[in-house]
Amino acid sequence: MEEEDELPLLTAVSSSARQLYLLLRCINFAEKAHVQINDGGLQFSVDEASVMEGSAFLSKDLFTTYTFRAPAPSQREINDSDDEDAPLEPDLPTFQISLPALLETLQIFGLTDPSTSKPHWARDAPASTATGGAFTNNVLGMNNMCRIAYASPGSPLSIVLTEASIRTTCNLTTYEPTFANEIPFDRQALAFKTIMRGTWLYDAVAELSSTSPEKLTLWARTRARKPYFALSSSGTLGSARVEFNNTPVTRAPPPTNNAGTVDAGAPQVNLLETFQLSDPTTPFRASYKFSLIQRAARTMSVATKVSVRVDEQGVLSLQFMIEVEPGKVSFVDFRFVPLVEDDEDVEETQFLGGEEESDESVMEDEDEL
Amino acid sequence: MMVVLNFTLTPEAAAKVHDLLVCLGKFSDTVAIEARRERFIFTALNSSKSAYAALTLDGKQFFSSYECVPSHGGPDGRFTCSMYTKALLSVFKGRLYDPLGRDGAIDRCEVSVQDREDETQCRFIVKMVCNQGVIKTYKLTYEAVDVMHALFDRNVARNRWSMNAGVMKEYIEFFGTKTEMLDIFAGEDGRAVFKSYTEKIANGKEILKHPLVTAVAVNTSDFEEFNVQPGCHIIISVKDFKAIVIHADTMKTSLKAFYSHPTRPLQFSYGCDGLLCEFTLMTSGDYNGATALPTPAPAAQVSRGASLAASAATSDARENRSMRPPVEPPSRRPPRRQVGSRQAALPNRPPQDPESLFVNEDEEEDTQWEPADYNNEEEALGWDASADRNAGNFPTFQDSGSFSRPDGVQSNTDSMEGIAPTQRVSQVKGLW
Numbered sequence: 001m002e003e004e005d006e007l008p009l010l011t012a013v014s015s016s017a018r019q020l021y022l023l024l025r026c027i028n029f030a031e032k033a034h035v036q037i038n039d040g041g042l043q044f045s046v047d048e049a050s051v052m053e054g055s056a057f058l059s060k061d062l063f064t065t066y067t068f069r070a071p072a073p074s075q076r077e078i079n080d081s082d083d084e085d086a087p088l089e090p091d092l093p094t095f096q097i098s099l100p101a102l103l104e105t106l107q108i109f110g111l112t113d114p115s116t117s118k119p120h121w122a123r124d125a126p127a128s129t130a131t132g133g134a135f136t137n138n139v140l141g142m143n144n145m146c147r148i149a150y151a152s153p154g155s156p157l158s159i160v161l162t163e164a165s166i167r168t169t170c171n172l173t174t175y176e177p178t179f180a181n182e183i184p185f186d187r188q189a190l191a192f193k194t195i196m197r198g199t200w201l202y203d204a205v206a207e208l209s210s211t212s213p214e215k216l217t218l219w220a221r222t223r224a225r226k227p228y229f230a231l232s233s234s235g236t237l238g239s240a241r242v243e244f245n246n247t248p249v250t251r252a253p254p255p256t257n258n259a260g261t262v263d264a265g266a267p268q269v270n271l272l273e274t275f276q277l278s279d280p281t282t283p284f285r286a287s288y289k290f291s292l293i294q295r296a297a298r299t300m301s302v303a304t305k306v307s308v309r310v311d312e313q314g315v316l317s318l319q320f321m322i323e324v325e326p327g328k329v330s331f332v333d334f335r336f337v338p339l340v341e342d343d344e345d346v347e348e349t350q351f352l353g354g355e356e357e358s359d360e361s362v363m364e365d366e367d368e369l
Numbered sequence: 370m371m372v373v374l375n376f377t378l379t380p381e382a383a384a385k386v387h388d389l390l391v392c393l394g395k396f397s398d399t400v401a402i403e404a405r406r407e408r409f410i411f412t413a414l415n416s417s418k419s420a421y422a423a424l425t426l427d428g429k430q431f432f433s434s435y436e437c438v439p440s441h442g443g444p445d446g447r448f449t450c451s452m453y454t455k456a457l458l459s460v461f462k463g464r465l466y467d468p469l470g471r472d473g474a475i476d477r478c479e480v481s482v483q484d485r486e487d488e489t490q491c492r493f494i495v496k497m498v499c500n501q502g503v504i505k506t507y508k509l510t511y512e513a514v515d516v517m518h519a520l521f522d523r524n525v526a527r528n529r530w531s532m533n534a535g536v537m538k539e540y541i542e543f544f545g546t547k548t549e550m551l552d553i554f555a556g557e558d559g560r561a562v563f564k565s566y567t568e569k570i571a572n573g574k575e576i577l578k579h580p581l582v583t584a585v586a587v588n589t590s591d592f593e594e595f596n597v598q599p600g601c602h603i604i605i606s607v608k609d610f611k612a613i614v615i616h617a618d619t620m621k622t623s624l625k626a627f628y629s630h631p632t633r634p635l636q637f638s639y640g641c642d643g644l645l646c647e648f649t650l651m652t653s654g655d656y657n658g659a660t661a662l663p664t665p666a667p668a669a670q671v672s673r674g675a676s677l678a679a680s681a682a683t684s685d686a687r688e689n690r691s692m693r694p695p696v697e698p699p700s701r702r703p704p705r706r707q708v709g710s711r712q713a714a715l716p717n718r719p720p721q722d723p724e725s726l727f728v729n730e731d732e733e734e735d736t737q738w739e740p741a742d743y744n745n746e747e748e749a750l751g752w753d754a755s756a757d758r759n760a761g762n763f764p765t766f767q768d769s770g771s772f773s774r775p776d777g778v779q780s781n782t783d784s785m786e787g788i789a790p791t792q793r794v795s796q797v798k799g800l801w
Binding site: 203204242245 | 453455456459460492493501502503504505506507508509510
């Protein structure tokens with residue numbers, strides 16, 4: 001028992017600080033992040049005024065070694081003793097840390113970028129750039145060791161970065177966790193779910209930002225038996241809407257169309273991979289604060305896929321799958337509390353749904369019934 | 370009665386709209402749109418009213434489909450409105466056309482106008498149909514305005530040159546970044562000199578602006594056409610010139626210049642594939658071109674009175690006074706007065722034009738061109754801010770279609786491909 005106490009709770013070694021940096025940067029919108037260590041990895045979560053929260057999970061797959069010595073079920077009172085599962089689980093270490101400081105730390109090696117310090121013949125062969133894209137170490141020049149250690153509750157999070165002959169040790173102060181309630185999201189009662197490419201969502205949000213809107217509205221319905229998902233917003237200069245249809249409107253797509261896309265070869269690329277509406281007969285609509293959604297924009301731009309889910313309460317969950325290197329994926333989650341709809345919005349509903357095409361589809365939907 | 374305006378653009382054409390909006394954005398925060406049955410025109414007038422741009426998109430050639438039925442005015446009717454350049458640019462982004470069909474590239478662009486009396490919202494609707502089933506729809510607000518056109522008489526503009534825009538773009542890269550004016554000088558040695566400069570401005574001992582001159586000499590043989598009276602100096606704004614050359618270069622075409630003499634408007638023209646761009650710029654400079662001018666501020670050393678007198682005697686008499694300010698919408702003042710104030714604009718009027726937009730010829734002390742007398746209501750012109758499009762919708766000077774086009778009097782017979790004037794001289798005459 002005592003021996004074990006001397007060993008740190010966590011030792012994790014990563015060969016790429018850059019990967020950790022890229023994932024944590026996705027949730028960089030608050031000063032402090034909650035960190036929870038468990039067998040599977042490190043969970044970082046941040047929250048904004050309890051209306052938005054984001055979390056990034058650094059899975060142990062990202063590390064070359066990951067040793068977590070779960071403390072024995074704690075003798076002290078478990079806070080949430082009313083939870084019946086709690087006594088069975090070990091007391092997982094949880095603390096707060098300054099996220100900007102951590103990101104700063106992980107970036108330290110940018111200063112001695114090997115791609116510039118080494119002569120070009122000594123650098124790693126650039127062959128992997130073709131396969132790895134923007135996330136390979138060679139491209140980023142971050143091929144170095146990063147060791148994360150957390151000795152015991154209350155001790156600082158120690159990060160040791162090693163590159164060639166330089167070793168940097170940073171001890172980041174850890175803070176007591178504040179038990180903010182996480183935004184409840186009921187996976188069992190989903191009103192709407194779709195999966196699409198992250199860049200499409202990114203493009204749509206970027207497009208809508210040109211109207212400098214206050215709110216973003218999601219629309220979903222089954223239109224002529226085909227999934228239909230749209231984002232819309234309006235501002236002083238007008239309104240904008242980006243819609244995704246699974247039936248490409250392109251009558252005769254030029255032959256070059258699919259050449260550059262990832263999904264080349266698929267018979268007909270579906271924009272929306274999964275599409276579920278709890279009640280397909282009524283159009284789904286929910287609004288969120290645009291500025292909050294925009295905070296997830298950076299994540300959208302790097303994500304391979306995003307799962308958009310809204311539960312019956314209107315809480316929006318955006319789960320991003322990020323490919324840190326080929327074949328290795330990580331997840332970053334966001335949750336948003338919806339805006340309460342005013343009655344005035346009805347006008348907008350008509351406005352958006354009042355076009356000929358929509359009318360047709362409404363009719364077809366009725367036929368279906 | 371409602372306006373019908375629907376058109377479709379190919380990705381290539383939409384990318385050209387982006388390019389032209391970028392160019393117009395360098396002149397004005399707002400662009401005016403004038404849609405007629407056969408063509409669609411973007412116009413912009415800069416804030417000092419010294420530069421006017423009209424970019425005409427041919428209904429048949431530029432668009433993949435084009436339909437415009439104005440609510441009134443018959444065959445000569447038009448639909449006009451004004452929008453923020455920025456708003457249009459956020460819709461007509463760059464990279465709309467991508468041969469590889471990557472994200473952001475569009476399959477086609479459909480535009481329509483929702484302008485009905487029974488609609489609470491009038492919108493300019495742009496629908497970008499992207500590959501793979503993504504559709505982006507923008508409903509932009511617009512302001513109902515009247516669109517005015519500056520007239521330019523190419524018959525009078527005897528000085529002409531034409532040069533490949535790509536070549537010209539190489540020259541403008543030499544211009545000092547902080548220079549303001551551009552003197553285009555036709556030398557007598559077979560060379561043309563493009564001199565960009567900033568005049569020194571000092572307030573007592575404090576130098577507010579340092580003088581800076583960059584001159585690029587070009588052999589006239591490098592021009593496709595160079596037919597300019599030797600010794601002629603003409604001065605325009607560098608910023609305008611750069612914006613025009615850069616845009617002309619995106620179209621891989623030749624830039625043509627037409628001008629008569631300093632203080633009279635100059636026109637740049639270029640175009641291809643159903644897009645014709647015309648920029649009418651005010652000029653300054655020394656009318657007595659023969660006088661050698663050593664430094665910037667060429668006009669400063671010459672007696673303004675003398676040069677103007679010469680100007681009036683030699684050419685004003687046969688000049689059409691073609692470049693004149695667009696009339697102000699009637700909401701600003703009664704048309705009666707407006708007519709009176711424009712008398713000098715008539716071709717058969719005495720040469721001195723006290724109301725000329727571009728130069729106040731009676732003003733002796735100010736040798737630089739003065740854009741406009743803003744204190745003078747008569748002189749100032751502006752966009753019609755009123756949304757009242759029914760009452761007095763088309764002001765006195767506009768085409769109503771009821772006047773037949775006069776031959777002879779019409780000044781722009783030379784520029785057939787150009788935009789027909791909005792104000793007809795005969796119509797003007799008939800009114801007083």
